[in-house]
Amino acid sequence: MRRNKSSHLELKKQMRLLPGHIVVGLWCLFTIGMLAWIAAASLSTSPEIMRGKTLQFETGLHFENYVKAWTANNISVFFMNSLLYASTAMVGSLLVSAPAAYVLARFVFKGNSTIRSSFVMAMSLPQIMIVLPLFFLTTKMGLTGSKFVLILIYIGMQVPYTTIFLISFFNNLSRGYEEAAAIDGCPPMKTFWTIMMPLAQPGIVTVGIFNFMSIWNEYFLSLIFAASEKNMSVGPGLKSVLTAMQYTGDWGGLFAAVVIVFTPTLLLFICLSKTIINGITAGGVKG
Amino acid sequence: MKQNKQIKQMIFCFLTPAVLFFLLVFLYPVVRTIAMSFFYVEGVSDATSTWQFIGLENYTTLMKTAIFRESIKNMLKIWLWGGLITMSISMLFAVILTSGAKFKEFYKAVIYIPNIINAVAISTMWMTAIFNKRFGFLHNFFAFFGSNLATTDYMSGSIKFWTLLVAFCFGSVGYYMLILMSGIERIPADIYEAATIDGASKPAQFRRITLPLLTSVIKNCIVFWTVGVVGFFVWSQMWSAPLSSELTTITPFVYMYNITFGTTGNADRNAAMGAAVGVLMAITVLFVFFAVNRLIKDEDVEF
Incomplete structure (x- = not known):
């Protein structure tokens, strides 16, 4: 019972902080998204990147870019x-x-x-x-x-x-x-x-x-x-x-x-x- | 007695290498740069005997040079606008993360990531993944909403300066956020508890408690920021690629590089002019340091 109450309190506190979570979370998402996009692009061909199809890997993963x-x-x-x-x-x-x-x-x-x-x-x-x-x-x-x-x-x-x-x-x-x-x-x-x-x-x-x-x-x-x-x-x-x-x-x-x-x-x-x-x-x- | 002698020996042996490095890499260069700025010196590696004393002429010429004036203007813009943006976002994040938000460690680490990545790599990422006019994020974002902003070329004209500033500030936030956070965490929690009991709202607590108790931390941040902006080089070079520099993004550091090491055609090569730029930048840092300490009074509180 007591435990329930404290986790309820914690949830309430985090809800109050929700706007903060959204702002900071979006910022982090942006950073991670940028890194992920670069990683995806490093495995795509140049035409795919230019056509904006970086995340689709239509022709598979191109590890030869690294070579x-x-x-x-x-x-x-x-x-x-x-x-x-x-x-x-x-x-x-x-x-x-x-x-x-x-x-x-x-x-x-x-x-x-x-x-x-x-x-x-x-x-x-x-x-x-x-x-x-x-x-x-x-x-x-x-x-x-x-x-x-x-x-x-x-x-x-x-x-x-x-x-x-x-x-x-x-x-x-x-x-x-x-x-x-x-x-x-x-x-x-x-x-x-x-x-x-x-x-x-x-x-x-x-x-x-x-x-x-x-x-x-x-x-x-x-x-x-x-x-x-x-x-x-x-x-x-x-x-x-x-x-x-x-x-x-x-x-x-x-x-x-x-x-x-x-x-x-x-x-x-x-x-x-x-x-x-x-x-x-x-x-x-x-x- | 023997012990004493051994300790004296140790102090000497242990300090000598560090002090020698300091003299060679810091003190000697600073003295020589200051001296050089009062002479006419054709090439960086010319012997001292060929220097011609010209007094303050390097400085007066610099002040009359349009490109240099432009570079100073850019630097001030970066310092002021970039500083305001970076410090306010860092402060906002620091307050959010110190008010008991979950996943604090994760947020902190991710926000700091741009600081640990090579600046050339991170600016390449911005220039392509975000600002590329054909496949960048901004283009796709505006195209999704059907806005005609999607056709803008974010890497040309006067927009270029602002995209540069956004990318630079985005990366700087993590560092200042960490410093501000450690400042806030040093403030005892019972001050806030007492304020809450007295009915002070969160914004009032921030204005009346957090800000005043952070003055010395904020002063440090301003000085660090100034040091960073004076050393603004690689971002400016990246944003003007494939050229080595451009009027919209040039900074004094880049200007100094161009006139002393640069390959860009420069009929009147004068390495000492670069030294004068260096001296002016060092004076800028010193000036900000003293101004900040004069203008902002420390609240003398010890925790």
């Missing part, structure tokens, strides 16, 4: 490049930032707050402010057209955000661990790598995912520093596929390329949406 996109449209090259950039720069930025975040969170020393506030400022610096001198540096060192430059720049771009994000995670760890380790004679640096890093794992995983995704989706720096198609990441790469499409009219191949480009981040998000969403509001809210 075409992967090989002829060069998506394989862009995909592998992005995978390389995103994974190496993610690991690199964590290796550089986690130790820095740890000492910034744990110890009082001269310059601590200066470093923190410089990093916070760097996070909202427009990219146009830094790209010209970086371009000058790479040409001067003769590194234009090498993948290494982009990896280095990506690591550098992620350092301020990653450090600031991780500071709060190390702040929340108890000092007891280090004290115990010090009594056992464990040197502080070893304590960090063997005890503190594993303890900060949730934060490290979250910020690692963020860095992976933002490098995967990065456009401008790749456009400037890739120099040629063989170093391009998926963003500028997909744009060149789009430009080529104006001449070939291969819509199916274009949509297959779009799906290939967004699948990795979408999969990551579907599997880890809770971690990601909590991370945005935990460390993402700057200042």
